[in-house]
Amino acid sequence: MSIPRIWLNGALVPADEARIAPTDRGLLLADGLFETLLARAGRIIRLDRHLMRLLEGAAVMQIKPPYESRTLRAAARETLEANGLATNDRASLRMTLTRGPAGRGLALPQDPTPTLMISAAAAPAPPAGLSVMVSSVSKLATSPASPLKTLNYTDNVMARMEADAAGADEALMRSADGGIACATIGNVFVVKNGSVTTPPDDGSIRAGITRNDILALARDADLSVSEADISMETLKAADEVFLTNSLWGICPVTTVDGTALPAGPITKKLAQALEEAWASDVV
CATH class of the missing domain: 3.30.470.10 (Aminotransferase class 4, branched-chain amino acid transferase, N-terminal domain)
Structure with missing residues (x-):
């Protein structure tokens, strides 16, 4: 080799x-x-x-x-x-x-x-689905490093340690108010009644390049899109949840804290749109 x-x-x-x-x-x-x-x-x-x-x-x-x-x-x-x-x-x-x-x-x-x-x-193919758990680790909007892709991933590593201990594939990190900020290696979206929501770019998250692609594609598809806080109640009531990053594109979440969740039609539609956009590099 x-x-x-x-x-x-x-x-x-x-x-x-x-x-x-x-x-x-x-x-x-x-x-x-x-x-x-x-x-x-x-x-x-x-x-x-x-x-x-x-x-x-x-x-x-x-x-x-x-x-x-x-x-x-x-x-x-x-x-x-x-x-x-x-x-x-x-x-x-x-x-x-x-x-x-x-x-x-x-x-x-x-x-x-x-x-x-x-x-x-x-690089392997992206997972067909992910089990996630909600971590106790929070992202702080008051840190000037939070929106930057710095080498300091200590919070993310500790959140992933919690996921490993819980037998989950990935961890969702909390916002300062106890809601959901992001995953350890990407951004998070929830879908409810056909409406797509992701946490705002308020300094506590790294607003990923793929996240921005998805926001543009969802609007192009005439979907209702919002950048708003995601509470624990919103997460638990979601019809669909998916994560985004630059290696996976879109990855559906199939389990949240042990509760099964289907990979729904909006996730599949946006995943296909992203694949086509990346193939033609139009976004």
Whole structure:
């Protein structure tokens, strides 16, 4: 089996030879950002949107990316090809940007040298359905990091630990008022009487790229769409629930806290619309 290759700071290197400084702030302080992307037969879905989000997040965190977007576009494709994934039906890419190595403590380095790494792997088909549980972990809108795709996933990991302990596939994280904010690895939607609702982009969630696709597609389909708080009562009364992220697209929720839920017609309709939109890249 061939050794995977990593694009690291401008060069493709075997993964077992890739070296990141032990003083890198991404490792020590989670001081960085990342993007996860899906490639279908070599075509990277929503690449420009992911790059834009990465660069916008870097601007907020005052990390100057060491490469321009056009270089990162080429690097992503080179990484796919170097790993023999350019013809795979599904492959995943991860771009990771950190502030780079620095001295001890929180003080920012005077002359930073950010780290940029891209890795690739084969991606399985999305699950046919997911069992979810409601976690005790909350997302806080007061944190400036909440809407950014930072390396700090401690809350998400702890919520996933609760899901694992409960025998569920995924966890739903709470909002500050005790409602539902998001899943650990994506956004959440509920459907009731044909109306589609997802929590608002109020700072407590990461408003995903696929989430935005679904909102646009639902409106194009003349569905009633709202960005509003989802209470526990709303979740329990939902006709359909589904999750979205950039690797799965849409994944139906088939069990909530042990209660079975069908993968309904709205979920299926939007999943098909998303598949077509990604195939033609029109959203």
